[in-house]
Amino acid sequence: MFDIKQRYRRSTLGPLWITLSTGIMVGALGALWSTLFKMELKEFMPFFAVGLILWTFISSQINEACTTYTQFEGYIKQINLPLPLYVLRVWSRNLILLAHNMIVFLVVWAAFKFGWMPNLPMALLGFMVMALTVFFASIPIAILCTRYRDISPIVQSIIQIMYFFTPVMWQKKILPEQYHWVADYNPFNHLFEIVRAPLIGQTAELQSWIWSIGMLALFALLASFMHNRYRKRVAYWL
Secondary structure (H helix, E strand, C coil), rough: HHHHHHHHHCCCCCHHHHHHHHHHHHHHHHHHHHHHHHCCCHHHHHHHHHHHHHHHHHHHHHHHHHHHHHHHHHHHHHHHHHCCHHHHHHHHHHHHHHHHHHHHHHHHHHHCCCCCCCCHHHHHHHHHHHHHCCCHHHHHHHHHHHHCHHHHHHHHHHHHHHHHHCCCCCCCCHHHHCCCCHCCCCCHHHHHHHHHHHCCCCCHHHHHHHHHHHHHHHHHHHHHHHHHHCCCCHHHHC
């Protein structure tokens, strides 16, 4: 909360500026892409709204993970606290901003007269898996970017490219069948689906759950291994 207050100090709307900009993007780009892809606005707008909100959360968390330890260099050198605490601080901050952006989804839902019923228990379960996966992935990213500073712009470039290869502003069904692998083998897509599908009144495929839980286990093990091995060296790398 302190980080958010500092970022939007002396701002009237505060973090609601992000909500407002997200809402404008959803409204403008949603209308544009639905026209270009010749899809019904009622079908595409909720899909795009949830996708953009989740992408903002994931991309912000991964990009900020690259500078997490350098950002809190002063604390790390002076106070002996568990290093994942700093990742948790950034993660919590992005969760709060995500909660603000979910207002946009509620507005879209109301704008289409509550035309579908979200499956909230499945959406919450999917969100827990997605959020924890992103958290655990942030720990090795933070360590690597602290040791090798050139990795940070590489990660940011990959995230920017993956935006266009992930079903955020386009749906899998518009692709020719021989290109469905672009979505099927995209880990971001599966993390999205276990949250997005229940929110727009659909059911996430079993494949997406298997991918997501597998990534959660993988990144949890990787985060544990790298933290235990390199935690004492991070302060010397700063």
